[in-house]
Amino acid sequence: MRYGRTLATAGCGLLVATAALSGCGLKSGSPLVDDVVPGSIGQGLPLKGASLIVTSKNFSEQIILGSMIGLAFKAAGAEVLDRTNIQGSIGAREAIKSGEADAMYEYTGTAWITYLGHDKPITDPLAQWRAVRDEDVKNGVTWLPASSLDNTYTLAINQANNAKYHLKTLSDVAALSNSDPSAVTVCVENEFASRDDGLLGMEKAYGMHIPASNIQKMDAGIVYTQVAKGTCLLGEAFTTDGRIKAMDLDTMTDNKHFFPNYNAAPELNSKAFHKYPAIAGLLDPISKRLTTQIAQQLNALVDVDGQDPHDVAKDWMIQEGFIKKG
Incomplete structure (x- = not known):
C-alpha cells in the first residue's frame, strides 16, 4: 500500500516523537529467539554483546525486510528486539530518529518526498539515494547503500x-x-x-x-x-x-520516469551505527542481492500463499547462505 507507506497522520508521528509506545502501533516488541549462526555474514560475531532493536512498517514486504535485518544481527551475536509491523510510515521513521529503534529498511523516494519535503524526485536511483543520505544525516539518520529493489x-x-x-x-x-x-x-x-x-x-x-x-x-x-x-x-x-x-x-514501464524511485535501503539510527559500524558489513551483502523480482517472489509467499513473513525472510536468508540454522 503506497499511501499507507508514505502518508501517515502527523499526530501519530508526534506521539512517537514523545516516546509513547502505543497509539501509533509502536509496541514493546519481543526478543528474536531464532537459533541462527553466521553463514557468509556475521563471521566472528561482530555484534556480540550488542542489544539492537529492528522495526518496519506494517505490510508484508516491510516485515520481511525488517526480519532480514533482525536475523542478520542475531546471527552476528546481538540480542535483538523485534518491533516490526509498526502502523504507518511516520511511526517507524520516528522510532529510528529517536533511538526507540536502531534499524529498518526504508524507501528512498519516501524519505526524499515525505520526510525531507521535496516535490521533485531525482531520476537517477543512485543520485536519489545519495541526496537522501547526505540530507538525512542532520536528522541523526544514517543510510547504507540501497538495493535495486524498487517498489514504485x-x-x-x-x-x-x-x-x-x-x-x-x-x-x-x-x-x-x-x-x-x-x-x-x-x-x-x-x-x-x-x-x-x-x-x-x-x-x-x-x-x-x-x-x-x-x-x-x-x-x-x-x-x-x-x-x-x-x-x-x-x-x-x-x-x-x-x-x-x-x-x-x-x-507498464514508466519510460518518462514520472514516479519516484522507491529503492529499499537500510536506514539506521546514527548513534547505533557509530557504536556498531560492523552493521554495514552485515547488511550490504543482503541489499546487493535484493531485487524487484526477488521481492515479488517473497511477497507472493506471504500475500498469495499465506506464509509467515518472518519465516519467509529466514528461509531466504538461509537459502542464500547469509546465515545458517544453529
Missing part, C-alpha cells in the same frame, strides 16, 4: 487483454487513450486517483486522456483481482507486489 508505481494489465493491445510503457497507454479513449478503463485506489503525484500527474506527464467515467475507485487490494478478471483494462499496482506474477499480469 506501475499500471498492470492481464495478459489476455495485452495480447490485443500490446502495451509495454505508460506512453503506449497514453497513445491508446488518445486513439481509443473508450478502451482505457482504469482501477485505482481512492487517494491515488486524486493526487498530483498519482493518476492526475501521470495523465498530465504522459498526455493521457482517460474519461472520468472510465476511472473506477476501490480499495488497493481489489484492484489486482479486477484487472485479472478484466473488469478494468489497467490497474494501479506496485512493482514488487507478489500478485503481479501470481495473477500473470503485465506491467
